[in-house]
Amino acid sequence: MIRNKDQFELGFQALVEAYKEPLYWHIRRMVLIHADADDVLQNVFIKVYKHIENFREEAKLYTWLYRIASNESISFIKKRKRTLEITGNAMVDVKEDPYFTGDQIQIALKEAIEKLPTKQKQVFVMRYYDEMPYKDMAEVLESSIGSLKASYHHAVKKIENYIISIDVIS
Amino acid sequence: MSFPSDKHIPDIPEDYFGKFSDKLKDRLVEEEVFAEDQYPTLFGSKKEEGFGVPADYFNDFMITPTKNNVVFNTKKILLGLAASVLIAVSIFALSGNNKTVKNSEINSDEILQYFAEDSDVLYDLNDDDLEILLSAESENTFTSIDEEILIDYLIEDADQIDLAWLY
Numbered sequence: 245m246i247r248n249k250d251q252f253e254l255g256f257q258a259l260v261e262a263y264k265e266p267l268y269w270h271i272r273r274m275v276l277i278h279a280d281a282d283d284v285l286q287n288v289f290i291k292v293y294k295h296i297e298n299f300r301e302e303a304k305l306y307t308w309l310y311r312i313a314s315n316e317s318i319s320f321i322k323k324r325k326r327t328l329e330i331t332g333n334a335m336v337d338v339k340e341d342p343y344f345t346g347d348q349i350q351i352a353l354k355e356a357i358e359k360l361p362t363k364q365k366q367v368f369v370m371r372y373y374d375e376m377p378y379k380d381m382a383e384v385l386e387s388s389i390g391s392l393k394a395s396y397h398h399a400v401k402k403i404e405n406y407i408i409s410i411d412v413i414s
Numbered sequence: 415m416s417f418p419s420d421k422h423i424p425d426i427p428e429d430y431f432g433k434f435s436d437k438l439k440d441r442l443v444e445e446e447v448f449a450e451d452q453y454p455t456l457f458g459s460k461k462e463e464g465f466g467v468p469a470d471y472f473n474d475f476m477i478t479p480t481k482n483n484v485v486f487n488t489k490k491i492l493l494g495l496a497a498s499v500l501i502a503v504s505i506f507a508l509s510g511n512n513k514t515v516k517n518s519e520i521n522s523d524e525i526l527q528y529f530a531e532d533s534d535v536l537y538d539l540n541d542d543d544l545e546i547l548l549s550a551e552s553e554n555t556f557t558s559i560d561e562e563i564l565i566d567y568l569i570e571d572a573d574q575i576d577l578a579w580l581y
Contacts, residue, residue, distance in 0.1 A: 256477075264475050272465055282471075289477045346464020353456075373461065377444055393447045404453040 256296075260289055263306070266374075267313045273369045274317035275324075276336055276354060278343040284320050288313045307383040310376075314366055314384060321362075335359070349407070356406035360399050367392055368399035 267288060272281040291312050299308055324336065338344050338354045346354070357365055366385060370376040371392075378389045385392065450457040 260475075260477050265472055268467075268472070268475075269465075273463070278465075278467060285475075286477065293477070343466040343468065344464055345466055346462075349459060350462065350464040372456075373463070379440070379443060389443055396446070397448050400448070400453050400456060404456045407455045 256293055259292070263309055267309060270310065270313055270369065270374055271317050273373050274365070275320055276338045277341045280320065284316050288316050291316065303383065304380065307380050310384045318362055352407050352410055353403065356403040359406065360402060364395050364399040367395040371396050
């Protein structure tokens with residue numbers, strides 16, 4: 245439907261309806277703050293709207309959308325990091341988001357994820373939260389399954405160690 | 415010794431044995447290289463995240479494509495509008511023209527009306543900011559506007575949105 249010019253707008257609306265929530269949660273886990281996730285989500289759909297012609301039908305639509313969402317999130321995070329460095333902050337403070345109601349463990353988990361290198365962060369969010377199969381992750385991140393598994397394991401180890409080190413469990 | 419083909423066994427799905435090795439391969443691909451119980455803190459806790467969204471956020475989320483652009487209903491539209499007004503006012507200021515924006519090509523009443531109607535989702539600038547932005551009579555027209563956001567918008571995102579529909 246999305247490739248049919250006559251039905252394009254209808255198809256686009258259907259696509260937004262179908263993917264707005266899963267993409268939002270993926271983005272939110274990456275950028276943490278609701279207002280930022282909202283911005284990125286809109287950018288994603290605008291990109292999709294403008295570049296739908298580039299979609300290869302042999303690829304899964306959802307992995308293509310995830311790739312755009314993931315890339316947009318990363319470029320947003322990089323931009324935000326530069327701004328934060330200018331203002332002297334090390335990282336985004338999720339506690340400042342009025343739409344975050346997590347407890348100490350959830351805050352620690354967010355901090356640990358925020359400290360991960362970009363690739364590990366993407367892989368961790370996709371696997372741990374989104375429960376995406378490695379096969380699809382490989383397509384989204386254009387990476388080998390072996391390297392994704394290694395990245396996920398590194399991320400898991402780092403996060404576990406971080407949570408233990410700050411002693412929020414006891 | 416021969417085994418019966420699964421095609422003749424009614425209690426298993428068709429071609430079960432034929433597809434079994436593929437299923438096994440897929441399963442192995444998805445297998446982790448570690449055991450989750452090695453990391454009890456992470457895997458022992460629930461995956462609750464503490465994230466919330468504003469009421470009706472997903473119901474209200476809408477992107478409306480039109481022939482030449484995409485119209486969307488949160489703060490970017492405001493920044494786009496504000497940027498356009500900023501450019502228009504700057505042109506007036508640079509050319510020494512003391513006319514207010516109301517006399518420019520932009521219909522400020524319409525823009526304010528737009529803002530008023532969408533004030534619940536446009537939250538970066540309030541109505542006072544917009545009044546100041548639209549008033550060319552004030553000497554410090556832009557002091558309460560985050561020019562950095564506007565400039566950033568103009569530099570970083572100008573290619574994203576077609577603002578021609580404003581004029």
